Amino acid sequence: MTVTAKTAARALLPNGLRDVxxxxxxxxxxxxxxxxxxxxxxxxxxxxxxxxxxxxxxLTGASRxxxxxxxxxxxxxxxxxxxxxxxxxxxxxRLAASRLAKAPRPLRLTYSGQVLRVKGTQLRPERQFTQAGIELIGAGGVDAIAESVLLTVEALAQAGLPRVTVDLNCPPLVPALCRALGLSEDLAGELRKLLEQKDFTAAAALAGDAAGALSALSGTVGPAERALPVLAALDLPGEAAGHRDALLALARKVMTAAPEVDVTVDPLEHKGFEYYTGCSFALFAQGARGELGRGGEYPGDLNGTVEPCCGATLYMDAVLDGMVRPAPAPRVLVASTLARTTRRALQADGWVTVPALTAEAGAAEARRLGCGHVLDDEGRPVAV
Amino acid sequence: MTVTAKTAARALLPNGLRDVxxxxxxxxxxxxxxxxxxxxxxxxxxxxxxxxxxxxxxLTGASRxxxxxxxxxxxxxxxxxxxxxxxxxxxxxRLAASRLAKAPRPLRLTYSGQVLRVKGTQLRPERQFTQAGIELIGAGGVDAIAESVLLTVEALAQAGLPRVTVDLNCPPLVPALCRALGLSEDLAGELRKLLEQKDFTAAAALAGDAAGALSALSGTVGPAERALPVLAALDLPGEAAGHRDALLALARKVMTAAPEVDVTVDPLEHKGFEYYTGCSFALFAQGARGELGRGGEYPGDLNGTVEPCCGATLYMDAVLDGMVRPAPAPRVLVASTLARTTRRALQADGWVTVPALTAEAGAAEARRLGCGHVLDDEGRPVAV
Structure with a gap:
């Protein structure tokens, strides 16, 4: 193997891992x-x-x-x-339940960092992701989850994504309905699959009347404007009706507080939401590949008792996908010996000062180093 | 095991890994x-x-x-x-030699991120560190290494550490001197150890005249002000003299450009600097445990040919050790229903607005949640 071939082989990163x-x-x-x-x-x-x-x-609880x-x-x-x-x-x-167990509730925490996955998917081969998120520990219900939704949407808007779509879900609704209808878990699972494929004939053949109630629910998937009245009018048994009412209240709260946001509802959605015990949500934006993030209500464990929690996680690769990059800061080539105060003043005005090191800080060297400017005799940047 | 005991066991992190x-x-x-x-x-x-x-x-080259x-x-x-x-x-x-192989030199890159170590030391049990640093690819010699030193010092000052000490070294100097004196590598190693222990008698017994030359070098360890004239006056053979001259030039350059910095020199220092092929440096500050960071000149590999590189890495745990924390932003408890524009105006004035969620935004709740302020009837923060 030649040295060059060795270098090339060494440069190869594992699939799904990359240099930015x-x-x-x-x-x-x-x-x-x-x-x-x-x-x-x-x-x-x-x-x-x-x-x-x-x-x-x-690998405990929710993270199994x-x-x-x-x-x-x-x-x-x-x-x-x-x-x-x-x-x-x-x-x-874990942190909230250990070193922060005695911190007053609700406890609000935020984080960002890298996570790693053993395998990517065909659609998303990445194995290292940057996440940023919030956790609201010791608070649940519509007001708490609304805080998670609205704050996440507000943060995205301030970061440069003003137009997002929020899809609101309620993962425990369908299981509650299936229980009330006396469907076994297996049957409920099969039924759900058929409804997702919009195969209402097969669903009715499988579960009769029970299929009807679930079909009615599937008719409420879509823009909230249209779906909410239909969802509100559904005749649902006790526990399921409670979940439906929470979803309605959440949707109305979000639409009132953030009228600029597109809200959709999907009471059937449950994939990847298994550990949510209340309402949940996913965020989308035009031009971004897949979800920007998701969140919901989940059960925390404080000294053996359940404490309600709400949270949201943003996936930075998807968030960045949908965003317009700012113009790069202008670069000016300067002599290495340029006075510190002069250099700092240029930087305070937004310039990146690139030292010419041993070369002369002339126009040719500036162009070679990707600098659009040099300094004139009076120390002012001029285009090259 | 009770649930509480389970939670406690689960909360335990591996030695050297911690929540911040x-x-x-x-x-x-x-x-x-x-x-x-x-x-x-x-x-x-x-x-x-x-x-x-x-x-x-x-695990290639320098990183072995x-x-x-x-x-x-x-x-x-x-x-x-x-x-x-x-x-x-x-x-x-690796990145500079692969995807950025064709980028013009010198190539200036910066980074920050987490690194992991299998084991900590007794003194520093940490196994996860945050590093931040710079690499100047395709430039070597005194001017290039001076850029690394001065920029790192300037960054530390702007981040809140104005008083640092720079210890300047030249790892290849002693090996060059030993080669010129005809010492074997083993003998040179033993000699070096004795000199580090300031055992000049044993050193002379081991290596005679050669020990004298190295002892003279050990007399130039310390504040640059005092050490430089002694170092300049040493009679050294060719290659070693070249390295000494580079160290002198670097010290003078740093002292001239950053007179506020304490500069020391240590031409004998070599531990952990094995891969540097020119001058190197380490940074210290009062109140900080150990080195803030280090850097130096090392050989890069571009398509099988050596390209000189200079760089510096800062160890954030040490850097943060020596720094004074800013006062926390004041917190004001606000009603969850507070108008978005009012809330944003408070935040723009430096307030952290903590939503009262379902509770009333009164003084007692504010104190409970660590907020020093609530809003009065006119929406102005008042202390509780």
């Missing part, structure tokens, strides 16, 4: 910090959890879903297995 | 961003490299030193071994 080049790397960080600053201004305090911890901590997606390494000190986090929410919940 | 709580987590990020913004304003463009990559990429400190995981896709990065410099060098 200028200017994208800076834009990602700036956007994350913009989002977190909005969360922080609204009372969410930043925490940072480790990239690795004992696997029991990472990510068990198959978690890289594991042996801790040479304790000989116990550790996992590389595939999600941050579960770590923040 | 408010307000420290936010302060860390703000400080990193402050440092990187200074680097960026001076022409260093931000890149982001993955947390994991194939181990050949991570960190091989024993690198967690490894199997890539289920390729069945090849991957490593969790223990350092970022080597990744940036």
């Amino acid at each position: 080049l200028p200017p994208d790397a800076a834009f990602e960080v700036a956007t994350v910090e913009r989002l977190v600053s909005v969360f922080a201004a609204n009372g969410y305090e930043r925490v940072k959890t480790p990239l690795i911890e004992f696997e029991e901590g990472l 879903a990510t068990a198959g997606q978690t890289f594991r390494v042996m801790d040479p000190i304790t000989q116990r297995m550790m996992g590389l986090r595939a999600d941050i929410t579960i770590q923040v919940a | 709580l408010p307000p420290d987590a936010a302060f860390e990020v703000a400080t990193v961003e402050r440092l990187v913004s200074v680097f960026a304003a001076n022409g260093y463009e931000r890149v982001k490299t993955p947390l994991i990559e194939f181990e050949e990429g991570l 030193a960190t091989a024993g400190q690198t967690f490894r995981v199997m890539d289920p896709i390729t069945q090849r071994m991957m490593g969790l990065r223990a350092d970022i410099t080597i990744q940036v060098a």
Whole structure:
């Protein structure tokens, strides 16, 4: 193998892992910090959890879903297995239930960081993601989940995504309805699949009247404007009606507080929402590939008792997809010996000052280094 | 095991890995961003490299030193071994030699991120560190390394550490001197150890005249003001004299450009600097535990030919140790229904607005949630 071939082979990164080049790397960080600053201004305090911890901590309760997606390494000190986090929410919940167990509730926490997955999907081969999110610990119900939805939407708007769509769901609704209709879990699962495929004939053949009630629910999927009156008019049994009412109240609250946002509802949606015990939501934007993020109400565990929690996580690759990059800062080539105060004054005016190092700070060298400007005799930037 | 005991066990993190709580987590990020913004304003463009990559990429050349400190995981896709990065410099060098091979030189790159180590030391048990740094690719020699030193010092000052000490070294000097004196590598190593222990008698017994030359060098360790004239006057053989002259020139350049900085020199220092091929440096500050960071000149590999590189890495735990935390932003409890424009105006004035959610936004609730203020009838914050 030649040295060049060796270098080329060495440069190859594993599938789904990548280098982020200028200017994208800076834009990602700036956007994350913009989002977190909005969360922080609204009372969410930043925490940072480790990239690795004992696997029991990472694979408990809600996070069992990510068990198959978690890289594991042996801790040479304790000989116990550790996992590389595939999600941050579960770590923040652990922190809230341990070192922050005595902090007053509701406890508002925000975070950002990298997560790793063992495998990507065909559609999304990435295995390292940047997440940013909020957790509202010790509060549940419509007001709490509305806070999560509205603050996430507001943060996205301030970061440069003013037009998002919020899809509101209520994962426990269909299971409650199936229980009330006396359907077994297996039958309910099959029925759901048929309804997702809009195969109402097969659904009716499978479950008769029960299929009818679920079909009616599937007629309320879509823009909230149109769906809410239909959903409100449905005749649902007790527990299911309670969930429906929460979804209605949430939708109305979001539409009133953020009239600029497109709200849709989907009471049948449940994929990936298994651990939510109340309403949940997913965020979308035109031009962005897939979900920008999602959130919902989930059960926290404080000293063995359940405490309600709400949260939202943003997936930065999708968020950044939909955003317009700002113009890069103008670059001016300067002599390495330029006085510090002069250099700082240029930077304060928004210039990036690139030192010419040993070369002369002339027009040719400026162009070669991607600088559009040099300094004239009076120290003012002039285009080259 | 009771549920409570289970929760407690689950909360336990592996040794050397920790949660960072408010307000420290936010302060860390703000400080990193402050440092990187200074680097960026001076022409260093931000890149982001993955947390994991194939181990050949991570354990090549300069980074062989960190091989024993690198967690490894199997890539289920390729069945090849991957490593969790223990350092970022080597990744940036890989990037410079691959996707950025054709970018004009000198190429200035900056980065920040997490690194992981298999084991901590007794003194520093941490196994996850935040690093921030710069790499100047395709430039070497005194001017280039001076740029690394001065920019790092300037960034620290702007981030809140105005008084740092720079210790300047030249790792290849002693080996060059030993070669000129005809000492074997083993003998040179033993001699060096004795000189570090200031045992000049044993050194002379071991190596006679050769020990004298090295002892003279050890007399030039300390504040530059005093050490430079002694170092300049030393009678050194050819190659060693060249390295000494480079160290002198670097020290004078740094002292002239940043007279507020304490400069020391230590021509004997070499621990942890093995891969530097020119001058190197370490940064210290009063109140900070250990080094704030270090840097130096090292050989990059571009298509099989060596290209000189200079760089510096800051260790954020040490940097943050020495810094005074800013006063936290004042918190005001507000009704969840407060108009968005009013809330944003308060935030623009520096307030953190904490929503009272379902509770009343009164003084008692404010105190309970750590808010020093509520809004009066006219919407102005008043202390509780």
